[in-house]
Amino acid sequence: MASDSDHDSTTELLDEFRAIIARSQKDFLFTCSGSLSCDNDPKASEDANPVKDPVTIRWDPSDASTPASQCKITFPADSESLSALIGDMQQATFGLGGKDVLDESYRKALKLDTTAFSTNFCPYTAGIMDTVSRILVPSVSENQTCIVRAELYKLNIYEGPSGHFRSHVDTPRSSSQFGSLVVCLPAAHSGGGLVVSHKGKTINFDWGSATSPAVQWAAFYSDCEHEVLQVLSGQRVTLTYNLYACKTSPEPDKAVLNTPLAKHLEALLSNDKFMPEGGFLGFHAAHAYPHSSRSFQANTKSAPGGVPPLKGIDHVLWQTATALGFKCFLRPVIGYEAYEDGEDESSIVQGIGQRLAFDTLGGEVECLADALRDDYLSKSIHPEDVEWLNHCGRKNQEVALAYTAYGNQASTEYVYSYCAILIQVQGQGSETDEDSDTGMEVEPASPPVISSAPFGG
Ligand SMILES: O=C(O)CCC(=O)C(=O)O
Ligand SMILES: [Fe+2]
Structure with a gap:
């Protein structure tokens, strides 16, 4: 069992890392x-x-x-x-x-x-x-x-x-x-x-x-x-x-390991008192990413669940964690209505989607969140099981999946999704088996590679 002092030291490491991420985020141009x-x-x-x-x-x-x-x-x-x-x-x-x-x-x-x-x-x-x-x-x-x-x-x-x-x-x-x-x-x-x-x-x-x-x-x-x-x-x-x-090479960029961000992430993740049971370290991504239908992906060469090119701090965090040998997932963060047992009023809660592509993407933006929830939220991990590095930063109602309400062109094939980057922490006692049930679909190859670029629309 983790003692109080173990807990204090990992809390301190985690808080320091949160501060570094918050500072670094400001440095990125959009x-x-x-x-x-x-x-x-x-x-x-x-x-x-x-x-x-x-x-x-x-x-x-x-x-x-x-x-x-x-x-x-x-x-x-x-x-x-x-x-x-x-x-x-x-x-x-x-x-x-x-x-x-x-x-x-x-x-x-x-x-x-x-x-x-x-x-x-x-x-x-x-x-x-x-x-x-x-x-x-x-x-x-x-x-x-x-x-x-x-x-x-x-x-x-x-x-x-x-x-x-x-x-x-x-x-x-x-x-x-x-x-x-x-x-x-x-x-x-x-x-x-x-x-x-x-x-x-x-x-x-x-x-x-x-x-x-x-x-x-x-x-x-x-x-x-x-x-x-x-x-x-x-x-x-x-x-x-x-x-x-x-990106055409699957190799993680080792150059990112020389940054203060990498040193702190390594100190945190290599500390065996940190999340001893295993779990996910989560970051609400600074940018939104295209979310596409599986049927559309099947018609193009892009791999289902493939990770789009990441932007700014999102890219750096992903590169750093993968270069340190950790598995990362890019997942949609969905706001949906939920009723507590015995309560009449619903509230908006956040869920993490299982993958960044789903089966029934339609033209109606309103249907999208519902379809997603029904499609795979039940199988996904719960946000409370994640140690978050930052707050979502959006009002609950806005956490909805897609926000291309106003775009410069109509699209039924791609919409943006608010996302989280989840870094998998294995934990001491947890299975190291690749196939252990994380509730998450595994990414193809080593993200953020897109195995075949679907250039153009
Ligand atoms: O003309 C511009 O500066 C931007 C136009 C634009 O936002 C668009 O065509 O989507
Ligand atoms: Fe525009």
Whole structure:
């Protein structure tokens, strides 16, 4: 039996580790940005001015008799030259509860799909993807390669005086999508700031206030809420891209073991007085992750229960625990209504789902939590059996599984899930048998590998 002093020493270790996690969490960025000058200064070096050729867009005219020469625009562009393009664009919709909706009070913007336009702008040659990989796709060791891919999604124009897009998250197109990239082309406008928020922090990218022509951009984790404020005048022209990541090596990154976080986690987990009966050390993930249906996964090559690319502190904690030899699970945290025996009033309690993919994902967001609860909550572990490193940080009602109520596209295949990372502690007396019943489905291979990246949606 554990004595009082054993208990005190493990409590102290656990509290220290909680403090380290809380501090580290603040260090992680959720967005990055840049500006590429379009001043054609012949003296500027290529590094300082990577957008050498003017950015050009060519598009399909809505009237087939319009000559191709009139369906081309070069940036920086003024209102007059943008008018032909604007005339050939359609109103942009957004996703709400699995349906595409046109509602100008929520989103007023024009769009062209990638089937209807092409551009010479390339985020790789412009150096944007290097910055995005460095900042948003956390470090991988030399023996790990990570493929980061940007897929052009839309051309949008938000026009003054009323273009805007209210708060939403970007609908995940596959479990390997981690982010979104917005590239704002040089065209005069005012207002229209892109405001990105995460855990109480907010950043406003106000591209309309640039004093000289530039291609300005921002990338962010696509589960972060964001909005386009009202454009007051002019035209705000953007290219949007979906960002995908795929780690190709199953090796945990040993470099993470040199951090204070790793030293403390090791001290805690190697202390045989800590959770002597075994159990789980849990962390309410800083980010939400795509939750997909098994039938959808069966049709793609992504493995059921596969772990999506983790973001920020979530990635670091996972890497650290796996590099220390512990098994980790990424699981949805579900809020559901429960009735106490003999009570008439229900209360919202949290449950941990058995896996991050389930059988009956439908279009109706409301059905999702119910379906999940019925599908596998009964078999899963209870949150009270977990030693938590942090609080959930959301009001109980918001712990609901999916929150793509407002997305930028309708989806019935992927929604985001609030998640927990669970680190399995074996305990002294507990079985070490791989097949011991944890109440959890085992991940394939060594997460966070995605064995075959389902690039694209
Ligand atoms: O134009 C922007 O800055 C962002 C647009 C956006 O959020 C979207 O298309 O989903
Ligand atoms: Fe968006």
